[in-house]
Amino acid sequence: MESNSNKADLKVVIVGGVAGGASCAARLRRLAENAEIIMVERGPYVSYANCGLPYHVGGVIPRESSLLVADERTFRSLFEIDVRTLCEAVSISPQEKTVELRNVATGELTIESYDKLVLSPGATPIRPPMPGIDLPGVFKVRTVPDVKEIKDWLEGHDPFSSGMHTYTGYQTVVPARRAVVVGGGFIGLEMAENLKHLGLEVTLIQRGPHVMGPMDPEMARYVERHMERHGVHLVLDDDVTGFQRTDGGPLEVLTKSGQKFPADIAVLGIGVRPENWLAKDAGLAIGDRGGIRVDEQMRTSDPDIFAVGDAIEVKDYITGEWTHIPLAGPANRQGRIAADVIAGRDSSFRGTQGTSIIGLFGAAAAWTGVNEKTLLRLGDSDYEKIYLYPNSHAGYYPGAKYLAMKIIFRKSDGRLLGVQAVGQDGVDKRIDAFAMAIQLGSTIYDLEEAELCYAPQFGSAKSPVNFAGMVAADVLRGDMPLSHWNSDVPRYLLDVRHPQELAVEHAPGAVNIPLDELRERLDELPRDREIDVICRSGQRAYYATRILLQNGFKARILAGGMMSRENLIADTNQAR
Secondary structure, eight states: OOTTTTOTTOEEEEEOOTTHHHHHHHHHHHHOTTOEEEEEESSSOSEEOGGGHHHHHTTSSOOGGGGEEEOHHHHHHHHOOEEEESEEEEEEETTTTEEEEEETTTOOEEEEEOSEEEEOOOEEEOOOOOTTTTSTTEEEOSSHHHHHHHHHHHHHTOGGGGTGGGOOGGGGOOOOOEEEEEOOSHHHHHHHHHHHHTTOEEEEEESSSSSOTTSOHHHHHHHHHHHHHTTOEEEESOOEEEEEEOTTSOEEEEETTSOEEEESEEEEOSOEEEOOHHHHHTTOOBOTTSSEEOOTTSBOSSTTEEEOGGGEEEEBTTTOOEEOOOOHHHHHHHHHHHHHHHTTOOOOOOOBOOOEEEEETTEEEEEEEOOHHHHHHTTOOOOEEEEEOOBSSOTTSTTOOBOEEEEEEOTTTOBEEEEEEEESSSHHHHHHHHHHHHHTTOBHHHHHHOOOOOOTTTOOSSOHHHHHHHHHHHHHTTSSOEEOTTOOSOOEEEEOSOHHHHTTOOOTTOEEOOGGGTGGGGGGSOSSSEEEEEOSSSHHHHHHHHHHHTTTOEEEEETTHHHHHHHHOSOGGGGO
16 A cells, blocks of 8 residues: 555655664655655764764774765755755644754754654763763764764874874873773773773773663673773772863763772763653653654654654563663664655554664673563563573584573563573674564574574584573473572582582582482482582583482572572672
8 A cells, every 4th residue: 555655745854864764764765756855964964873983983983984874965866855964853833734944054944844744853862960071071972973073082182193102212101091981881881892992091980780781780790791801990880970170180080989080081871862852842742761652653642743763762572661772773663664654554663672782892792672670670570581601603613602691481481581692702693583583472492493504613503592492491391490599598509510610619508419420429419408400501400400300309400500600699709
């Protein structure tokens, strides 16, 4: 159905470009050749890769032009779209079906009518009203001009760029430049990495107890340790309260705990909030998280106004809750869906499961679906979790790296709910497979049977995805009873590793019987108590548990073994 595709009088105004707005404009032209399409963008670039901004700062993407996905000329010549950069929408009149536009350069105001209006204003970086936040040397990262300012600042404050490379002897011994990054989300971690690549000493301050908020704490610990191994100083559970600069001294970043961190540059990566003022002033419905409320066809509370991208709230695919997840992938799909609906097609957005990945110092952390923190907040106890540490590809083929994975699934029916993974190889393709499984409503039994490509340099005959399904299915079938480190239930702990492994790490109070001696030493174990079995990662504990269960013992596996214990036990001094 394409009821609007031949209407010459259909006029669509799109506010905002980048991912959502630009994809909507291009899709709409492909569906409605005769429509009049106007796209206005407040900044100088209509479509750019904001996910690549930190890597332009670090020099990984050397040319600014590489970040520009499409310019005005492309949209005009290829799609015959009236693109107006440096043009800001300042008000909407839903009753008159008009939008007031302001030329950013001249201040001139004009009025455009519309048949359909699409809002894609994006989100704005959180910039709290704290002392000194407007001092020179304090930056945000959201647009191409933002990173140009950062690059100019770094180059202008590099002692070697001002001729010191011509000095000799002690004159060239200058202190390392220091950067403080505020916030442990995507932008904060990526900026920390790229500033480190530039040779700066980097401190990252995170208000919460761990970085990467969408991850559960024990999985985020892998990210934190990886950052610290690469020289990033992490300050957790502390909040920045302001910035100051003394006469002739460096910028100082002040925290709630009373610490002061000197910095040559400070970068804010605190997060973003939906830019909703235009919609709010127009009387459109705004959600509890500050985003524009839309239905599954991207319509706002006004049926002739649509909204897409980082400015909107969407339904969580797993929980059904309203949420704000500013990601490029969903924004592109939302723009496409809005265009479909405007052109008369019956398209709808299924919701988001927050599938994401971040690369850091040669490793990656990724996730899809719901995390355990959310389930606990919702009071949802119908779930189980497992921790796995498979190789990224066949262990006999050179270069295999282990993956740390957390899989969450329903106890009642085995439905896959969420997965988190960290590793140096193969994280992305595993999370992609899990993400598709979640969207299709798959269970862990489906993962058991998934047929995935295999060659030793790419994976294993038993893929980590299959492995997750097999282990989770064993749990639900009763073949592998589980216990967890954070349980308060008293336990009899059996460690089935070899004694020399205990010299490296051990759990206090554990009885040690190596797996290969277990059958001959069963009489040393109590038959009137639950026995929790551990090894390094869980595989030997599984073998031992099967032996014990079939010999009349009550036995369970401690999920993830010692590899999960070091992240789950709060008192790290007891982890050795």
